Amino acid sequence: MNLRAGLQVKFFAIMAVAFLVVVTLILMLLNRQERMQSEVVGISREAMRDTIAESLSRHGEGEVAQLAGSLTNPLYYFDLDAIGELGRAAMMNPGVRYIIVYDNEGNIVHDGNEEIPSYGKRMDDAMAAKIITAQALFTQWSETTLDVSAPIKVGQQRLGGVRVGYDLKAMRVYQDTALDKVRQRLEDLGRRQLFWVGVLSVGLLALGGLMLWLIQRWLVNPIRELADAAHTIENGQFDSAPPAAHSNDEVGDLMQAFGRMSQSLARHDRDIRRMAYTDALTGLANRLAFREVLDQRLLHLRGDSGQLGLLFADIDDFKRVNDTLGHDAGDEVLLQFANRIQETVQRIGGERALLARFGGDEFVILVEGSRERNGEARTVATHLAEVLVGELGQPIVVHDRQVFLGTSIGVTLYPEDASGATALMKNGDIAMYQAKVAGKNCYRFYSRAMDQAVERRVHLEHELRGAWDRGELSLVYQPVFRLADGAMVGAEALLRWKHPEQGLIAPSVFIDVAEQSGLIETLGPQVLRAACEDAIAWHRARPGAEPLFVSVNVSPRQLRSGDLPNVVAACLQETGLPAAYLHLELTETAVIGDEIHASSLLARLRASGVKVWLDDFGTGFSGLSHLRRVPVDGVKIDRSFIADVLRDPDDLALTTAIIAMAHSLGITVVAEGVEKEGQYAVLRERGCDLAQGYWLGHPVNTEEFLALLMS
Numbered sequence: 130m131n132l133r134a135g136l137q138v139k140f141f142a143i144m145a146v147a148f149l150v151v152v153t154l155i156l157m158l159l160n161r162q163e164r165m166q167s168e169v170v171g172i173s174r175e176a177m178r179d180t181i182a183e184s185l186s187r188h189g190e191g192e193v194a195q196l197a198g199s200l201t202n203p204l205y206y207f208d209l210d211a212i213g214e215l216g217r218a219a220m221m222n223p224g225v226r227y228i229i230v231y232d233n234e235g236n237i238v239h240d241g242n243e244e245i246p247s248y249g250k251r252m253d254d255a256m257a258a259k260i261i262t263a264q265a266l267f268t269q270w271s272e273t274t275l276d277v278s279a280p281i282k283v284g285q286q287r288l289g290g291v292r293v294g295y296d297l298k299a300m301r302v303y304q305d306t307a308l309d310k311v312r313q314r315l316e317d318l319g320r321r322q323l324f325w326v327g328v329l330s331v332g333l334l335a336l337g338g339l340m341l342w343l344i345q346r347w348l349v350n351p352i353r354e355l356a357d358a359a360h361t362i363e364n365g366q367f368d369s370a371p372p373a374a375h376s377n378d379e380v381g382d383l384m385q386a387f388g389r390m391s392q393s394l395a396r397h398d399r400d401i402r403r404m405a406y407t408d409a410l411t412g413l414a415n416r417l418a419f420r421e422v423l424d425q426r427l428l429h430l431r432g433d434s435g436q437l438g439l440l441f442a443d444i445d446d447f448k449r450v451n452d453t454l455g456h457d458a459g460d461e462v463l464l465q466f467a468n469r470i471q472e473t474v475q476r477i478g479g480e481r482a483l484l485a486r487f488g489g490d491e492f493v494i495l496v497e498g499s500r501e502r503n504g505e506a507r508t509v510a511t512h513l514a515e516v517l518v519g520e521l522g523q524p525i526v527v528h529d530r531q532v533f534l535g536t537s538i539g540v541t542l543y544p545e546d547a548s549g550a551t552a553l554m555k556n557g558d559i560a561m562y563q564a565k566v567a568g569k570n571c572y573r574f575y576s577r578a579m580d581q582a583v584e585r586r587v588h589l590e591h592e593l594r595g596a597w598d599r600g601e602l603s604l605v606y607q608p609v610f611r612l613a614d615g616a617m618v619g620a621e622a623l624l625r626w627k628h629p630e631q632g633l634i635a636p637s638v639f640i641d642v643a644e645q646s647g648l649i650e651t652l653g654p655q656v657l658r659a660a661c662e663d664a665i666a667w668h669r670a671r672p673g674a675e676p677l678f679v680s681v682n683v684s685p686r687q688l689r690s691g692d693l694p695n696v697v698a699a700c701l702q703e704t705g706l707p708a709a710y711l712h713l714e715l716t717e718t719a720v721i722g723d724e725i726h727a728s729s730l731l732a733r734l735r736a737s738g739v740k741v742w743l744d745d746f747g748t749g750f751s752g753l754s755h756l757r758r759v760p761v762d763g764v765k766i767d768r769s770f771i772a773d774v775l776r777d778p779d780d781l782a783l784t785t786a787i788i789a790m791a792h793s794l795g796i797t798v799v800a801e802g803v804e805k806e807g808q809y810a811v812l813r814e815r816g817c818d819l820a821q822g823y824w825l826g827h828p829v830n831t832e833e834f835l836a837l838l839m840s
Contacts, residue, residue: 166316589639712739
């Protein structure tokens with residue numbers, strides 16, 4: 130019997146082949162679907178991990194950079210309370226595990242806790258070794274923590290640093306949760322797809338092709354759009370439009386959720402950029418924003434004839450506002466100053482002028498000159514500086530009190546002074562410092578000679594360090610005489626520096642360097658101890674004679690530190706000098722600058738038996754009325770009045786008035802700079818108590834002074 134392949138057999142054969150083809154296609158589709166799901170989950174995992182990590186890193190760096198800037202003044206003055214307040218405020222930010230403020234040696238200054246249990250301990254964790262000497266923002270990752278650190282600087286001087294640790298567990302939990310949802314929804318879609326493909330494969334093979342097309346449209350394309358959008362966000366383009374949801378199913382929900390996440394990241398990125406480029410107090414551009422604009426302007430002007438002018442404005446004696454009225458008043462003063470500067474810059478500086486606050490009380494202004502008119506940048510900068518000095522010299526009303534502050538402005542020009550942003554900013558800072566040296570409340574243009582002056586000052590400061598230990602610094606003593614009987618009653622200790630190469634250096638030069646650099650806080654106690662030891666030697670050399678006092682000059686910086694009474698007490702205890710024979714001399718302006726703080730310290734000194742004198746009296750801006758509020762034992766009439774007391778009736782009248790007023794308050798009067806016998810006679814006639822000067826005796830070293838006592 131011959132078997133013939135009939136239509137039915139062919140049909141079943143075709144159906145069998147079709148079934149095998151469909152089954153094969155289904156198997157291939159299932160395999161492809163599984164691989165796609167793995168790819169989608171992997172892509173989503175990488176995109177979410179990188180996006181969240183980058184966002185957290187940028188957020189952390191922005192917060193830490195801002196916190197480091199806020200900690201500059203508290204760490205500079207070692208204000209643990211202010212550091213603690215800033216630390217605790219930062220600890221309240223979401224995700225922050227710890228905050229550590231440390232010094233240059235890696236020792237912990239504050240950890241955000243009120244008790245500071247780790248104070249003084251050295252950071253010894255695995256991440257600490259890489260950040261102790263870091264000069265810029267530094268980010269480290271561990272399995273559980275993102276550690277961001279930043280140095281705390283004053284100008285170029287590094288005071289220490291701050292590090293903040295962020296918890297990564299929340300990020301990983303959020304990532305795993307989101308991926309689980311994606312995986313679950315993909316699995317649900319896969320099962321739904323398998324069901325429809327299985328049903329349609331039994332009926333029509335063509336419908337299977339249609340299902341493939343629908344799957345491609347409903348699933349693969351949206352996922353690819355999500356992957357492209359995630360890649361765009363990964364590249365930092367947070368403001369790009371998120372993919373639109375074309376369906377109302379799980380894929381549509383996923384795309385909508387992704388869109389909301391993209392908008393949230395864009396919003397956070399804008400906030401971070403605003404915080405990174407804007408000064409929090411004044412709303413002006415900050416140092417980072419100003420530097421970027423300056424770099425762009427310079428790049429645009431290279432090879433062109435354009436000009437730029439930089440003005441560095443620093444408020445004079447602003448610390449006095451914080452010390453006397455508090456930091457809230459200081460912030461109000463800064464806001465008023467910023468508004469005045471901004472109004473002036475908008476009126477005079479031109480459309481392309483830029484104002485920024487560099488932190489503290491320093492503002493920087495960028496003005497641009499026209500390419501057509503040579504020298505216009507200098508003209509605009511000069512006019513702007515003149516107006517600013519006048520405007521900012523007007524009184525400011527804060528807390529119902531008038532505050533008088535000046536402004537020192539340094540001006541530098543491009544391309545005359547420098548061709549790069551770093552050099553321009555350095556030159557402006559140097560010029561501003563020269564304006565302060567010139568008397569403050571003025572402006573100065575940068576010149577090449579200023580660089581040489583700064584270099585000489587830096588070299589002098591370097592040489593001054595250790596000069597006492599090398600024996601280059603020594604004390605000389607100028608006798609002080611009682612006018613009533615002409616007896617020597619004491620001597621003023623004067624510091625001298627004999628440099629091995631430059632010879633004798635004027636005290637007015639190196640004392641100013643010591644004051645500005647902070648070396649006076651080391652030299653002051655050394656001078657005080659040496660003078661007390663010499664005074665004890667005088668007493669032992671003249672048993673039974675009237676003991677001599679020794680007067681020692683105290684700098685304003687020593688007075689501001691607040692530790693002067695403790696230093697004096699320790700010195701008297703170590704040397705054995707009775708407190709009554711130690712006289713401390715302070716300048717009038719140093720005392721009047723902060724009467725409340727000074728009066729408290731001087732009262733403690735006088736209570737211990739030490740005498741307090743006001744030096745250079747009459748040269749300050751205060752007047753005699755301040756003697757009622759400042760507890761002192763004596764005043765030293767400045768030599769400028771004594772020099773003309775014989776030929777200038779005004780100086781004679783003023784000197785007579787000072788003597789009478791001081792005696793009415795029970796204050797001793799000392800005249801310095803007595804160089805003529807006639808001056809001595811006039812002062813004695815007017816009732817002056819004590820006197821010193823070249824006519825009475827030149828400053829001599831310790832051995833010569835002791836020989837003078839024995840003669």
